[in-house]
Amino acid sequence: MTIIPNRLLHALERFNAAHPWDHNQHYHPWILRQLPRRKKLGRALDVGCGAGDLARLLAARVAEMVVGIDPDPEIVGRARESTPADAASVTFAVAAAPDGIPDGPYDVITCVAVLHHLPLTETLTRLRDQLAPGGTLVVVGCAREETAVDHLLSLVSVPLNLAMGWVKNRGRTAPRSVSMTAVTRSPDTTFADIAREVRRTLPGVRLRRRLFWRYTLVWRG
Template identity: 35%
Template sequence: MTSSTVPERDRWNYNTHYYRLTDSAASGDARTALDVGCGEGMLARRLRLTVPRVTGIDPDPSSIEAARAVSEDIDYICGDLFEHPFEPESFDVVASFAALHHMDARRGLSRLAELVRPGGTLVVVSCARSEFPRDLVMEGVSFVAAHIQIRRHTMWDHESPVVWPPPASYREMRKLSAELLPGSHFRRHLLFRYSIVWRKPNSVI
């Protein structure tokens, strides 16, 4: 089902399932948040519930148009993450869901980290490619878990552009996150997603 036919409270897919991972980062003292690859703005609106100033950026004009039609208290930018002149270290929370696999992973992860304010948090959820036979068991368990969730929910098909298959593997993304974001927490999830959560150090010694 598409955006136009499903109330927002009922929209569910493999990405929205993990929106809760941003909740702790967006609570407390967070004053600014950036949603990278915001699409139609669902995550940005969730962040806005607790963060006073939220910005969403996406290169797809139709997605940004749809996002702006729903909420006027969020700054939606139709643009490119690498070209838009964001100030480095200007956001308490930087979130990116299902967007990193649309770009070069090393360049994208570095750019996301650059925008996080010292003491702030980066939350990435995205897709990766399974490697066989290494990932055979996890892939099988994921299919079972997905089947269970789909029986509980109506799958919402967003109308933003899709990139498949993902260029990087789970193993490669785990290694890259450890290299670029020391102290980050990488986790592979059951619903064909991984997450990276990283708190930027307050100072570099």
Template identity: 40%
Template structure:
């Protein structure tokens, strides 16, 4: 697919980073595009993904993050350590209550940012269809004009099994004070800030 729905929201996520963050973990980092953006901002980034193949590609590109093959749902993340935890279109590949482990790994004032996928159809999804067609066509033309390199590895596709209402309910239970905002392109943004102490 020429238009990447997750990459489209990178700037939105970057605007929600804490002002003085130093440490980050990008969960389900894939080939590391967002992790490299964090590293370029000066973060010490742990980028983790369960796929050895994508980690090999990410390490081949380089760019600053420390890439590790690791399933975040099973990972022993250090408590109170990270200023930022990001999870782009990967939470639906693990139990939702994994967010509690992410919450516990946040440093005081740290931010959890989940760009997630949800099950079901809403009015936003109907509006996304023409917008998606235009964005895909524009990106495809631009790539042809640039004679872009071969497409990157395709991420694993697993349909989400939680509705937006279920996600909001579970986020409120596990991450008190969190906010879930519906976005175009079949995505939502979950934002949680750890107490300052």
């Protein structure tokens, strides 16, 4: 539940439609900064890859292969079309997590705005088990607002969201395109419940609330 009035929410929706930007892509540079700063990594997996933007970014850090999976065939087709023909190290597959996650091990696993669509414990366990020793799991997730901290971050995000939309679309004659993703639904699990299960399944995890209605999770295998 949000404390933002409906009238303001509708106004924000109209502004965002005219000045679109991708909240998930905003975190892609941050995700890359979580990877070890050493020689290229071996294999990477992007769960819920959408149109493949993050998978293609990961390819610059990976020596062997990046695998992107998504349950939507249309989106996977878009990801393949958007990937250069000579990018042999990037592949996409139609698959649904957690059961459809290809066997690893992977040096890097990423999952952006997908975990709230999936069974939490089962998915975390599957991701953990497919991570190579010393590998890195990075999640950008969504949680249901419940606490005063959640609502405060939501309120702070509103003016920043407007500013980002204006800056990213400044000088454009038409709105910038936003990466194609599957149809989403609102999260029904609170951050507190997610944190409890994450810390039980991934001991030593780094978990933080973030702006723009997201939280982040980093775990080293």
